[in-house]
Amino acid sequence: xxxxxxxxxxxxxxxxxxxxxxxxxxxxxxxxxxxxxxxxxxxxxxxxxxxxxxxxxxxxxxxxxxxxxxxxxxxxxxxxx
Amino acid sequence: xxxxxxxxxxxxxxxxxxxxxxxxxxxxxxxxxxxxxxxxxxxxxxxxxxxxxxxxxxxxxxxxxxxxxxxxxxxxxxxxxxxxxxxxxxxxxxxxxxxxxxxxxxxxxxxxxxxxxxxxxxxxxxxxxxxxxxxxxxxxxxxxxxxxxxxxxxxxxxxxxxxxxxxxxxxxxxxxxxxxxxxxxxxxxxxxxxxxxxxxxxxxxxxxxxxxxxxxxxxxxxxxxxxxxxxxxxxxxxxxxxxxxxxxxxxxxx
Numbered sequence: 001x002x003x004x005x006x007x008x009x010x011x012x013x014x015x016x017x018x019x020x021x022x023x024x025x026x027x028x029x030x031x032x033x034x035x036x037x038x039x040x041x042x043x044x045x046x047x048x049x050x051x052x053x054x055x056x057x058x059x060x061x062x063x064x065x066x067x068x069x070x071x072x073x074x075x076x077x078x079x080x081x
Numbered sequence: 082x083x084x085x086x087x088x089x090x091x092x093x094x095x096x097x098x099x100x101x102x103x104x105x106x107x108x109x110x111x112x113x114x115x116x117x118x119x120x121x122x123x124x125x126x127x128x129x130x131x132x133x134x135x136x137x138x139x140x141x142x143x144x145x146x147x148x149x150x151x152x153x154x155x156x157x158x159x160x161x162x163x164x165x166x167x168x169x170x171x172x173x174x175x176x177x178x179x180x181x182x183x184x185x186x187x188x189x190x191x192x193x194x195x196x197x198x199x200x201x202x203x204x205x206x207x208x209x210x211x212x213x214x215x216x217x218x219x220x221x222x223x224x225x226x227x228x229x230x231x232x233x234x235x236x237x238x239x240x241x242x243x244x245x246x247x248x249x250x251x252x253x254x255x256x257x258x259x260x261x262x263x264x265x266x267x268x269x270x271x272x273x274x275x276x277x278x279x280x281x282x283x284x285x286x287x288x289x290x291x292x293x294x295x296x297x298x299x300x301x302x303x304x305x306x307x308x309x310x311x312x313x314x315x316x317x318x319x320x321x322x323x324x325x326x327x328x329x330x331x332x333x334x335x
Contacts, residue, residue: 013171013174016171017171017174017175020171020175021175021224024224024227025220028220028223031216031219032219032220032223033220034214034216034217034220035182035183035186035214035216035217035218035219035220035221035222035224036220036221036224037220038182038186038214038217039178039179039182039221039224042182
């Protein structure tokens with residue numbers, strides 16, 4: 001769960017940064033936008049690489065296995081009660 | 082920063098009691114960062130405090146109902162604190178990235194300008210004025226200024242927010258609510274232990290009484306058996322008496 005949360009968190013952080021930079025850039029005069037746009041482009045290409053690394057973590061079979069193991073853990077604890 | 086170990090957790094204890102111990106540990110953790118984090122330049126302490134606020138918030142989201150309204154207020158304030166410190170953290174992360182990006186563009190431009198200069202003995206400034214990314218610098222500089230100024234503003238908000246929580250006693254009221262819950266749990270446990278002891282004592286007394294009654298019955302049975310062995314003595318046997326009753330001194334065997 002921690003690995004999944006870390007992976008998704010990192011991905012989300014970059015999404016948030018891209019969104020914030022885009023919003024900032026829209027407020028700037030057109031001649032000043034180029035630098036921030038290039039930074040956004042860099043972040044987007046990082047995002048694509050990060051997506052590839054994230055893909056195995058959100059694989060449906062893996063998520064189903066995780067869900068099953070948590071359910072089994074809960075059932076085991078309930079059995080002890 | 083690693084979460085502090087929560088001591089005295091007990092699977093046999095109630096949810097509220099265990100949650101109380103976790104909340105106290107997380108609250109202590111949060112408050113412990115305050116003196117350092119309130120120093121403008123202490124970025125690491127501010128980051129650690131954000132994580133501590135997050136941990137407190139999440140444990141209160143799950144178990145806050147055990148501690149009433151103070152927990153609900155503290156959960157909301159922990160979320161607000163997490164948001165402010167999170168935005169400060171975003172600035173702290175983004176600012177070096179902006180500078181790094183600017184540096185990368187300038188390094189690339191320097192290489193390009195140098196290439197254009199060819200084998201001339203010195204560099205013509207007009208070549209630098211045509212650097213490919215020159216129009217990108219300004220936006221990134223403006224962004225860096227924005228991030229620095231925003232961080233300053235957020236820090237001021239953070240300090241004011243923290244002072245406000247101390248004034249209104251948000252954390253103190255949570256601590257008191259948890260302490261009261263833990264005290265009630267301790268008292269309930271003590272009462273349960275005393276009740277259990279009383280039950281055991283009552284059972285022991287009952288058992289002792291039953292054993293005494295059994296012993297008395299056995300003694301009575303033995304006496305009866307002994308009396309029956311004496312010819313003619315049974316008529317005069319009185320219940321509860323070890324000796325045959327002296328009914329008629331003229332009767333043989335008496």
